[in-house]
Amino acid sequence: MSRVDRVAGRGLRERDRKLRAAEHRRATRGEADAYEALIERLTKIHQVGFERFDWEKIEAIGPVVPNVARDAVSAVARQRLANYRPSLLDNLLGREREKRRELTNEVVESARADAELYARAKAEAAAHNKILALAGDVRSMKPEAIAGVLRANGAATVFKDATEGFSLFGEGRDRLIGQVDLWEYDALPEEAFTAAGVVSRNVLLEAERRQIQLAHACSVTIRAAVELLQVAPVETVEVVGRLCRPGGLAETDTDSVLYLRVSREALAKIQLRKLDAAPAAVALGMQVDWTAARGLAPIRIDDPGIVRVTAARAAA
Secondary structure, eight states, X not given: OOHHHHHHHHHHXXXXXXXXXXXXXXXXXXXXXXXXXXXXXXXXXXXXXXXXXXXXXXXXXXXXXXXXXXXXXXXXXHHHHHHOOXXXXXXXXXXXXXXXXXXHHXXXXXXXXXXXXXXXXXXXXXXXXXXXXXXHHHHTTOHXXXXXXXXXXXXXXXXXXXXXXXXXXXXXXXXXXXXXXXXXXXXXXXXXXXXXXXXXXXXXXXXXXXXXXXXXXXXXXHHHHHHHHHHSSOSEEEEEEEEEOTTOOSGGGEEEEEEEEEEHHHHHHSOGGGSOHHHHHXXXXXXXXXXXXXXXXXXXXXXXXXXXXXXXXXXX
């Protein structure tokens, strides 16, 4: 994240904080739903299945085109309109105009559905072809190709909505390292909303916010490991979670706060869909320094390869 983006984000959050302090309105169902969606995005994105890419099958299929016709739905509606002949009852009751209007509306709605279906099919075909084009470079363990697959299959969008950034580094042909930049503590929610009966708003205690911080760090790093192991031809990946220090702005103000080394075998055994983030990360052997009193703290990673590629760098 650039200095400008970081300063702007903090400024917006401070403005919102002051507005909330000045308001005394009741909590709404929309706020409760938004809070639930935010917590889901930050702390539960690891709760997914694990299935490796079948690269042989992808290459056997070859390039594809959209698998639906542009008028898959509307053709039937247009045919019904073209074939409509007013019945005797329609003529007696003067319903011909109304009936034609109904059939015309069906054509319009089905044309809209056709456009959505075709756009989805076109996007899926484009994603497949992009992934197919990158297959050779993925086998060669080129990080930029693996990142390209993550963009094509939608994983990059998941990380964009739940992290400040996600980078990949390669160390030789058999080592892949992911670097996840976590949300700043200041960006985490300060209020919780519940919708059991009457919607209510509660200010989160610092210990509760730090629990969210830990769950967020664990969830996004596990999800990064899942996505990488599904795509890359390796049996183990490593993921480092980084956090910008309070008040920091530059790349050199980030610290490594979580480290995971995850194997394909471990992911195949663990039931990610049923586990919360922190217990799942513990089961996968995470290295972290966290307490409810102070939150995440920097950790020391002794591996020279990790340090070399993930150390914060000063701008040139």
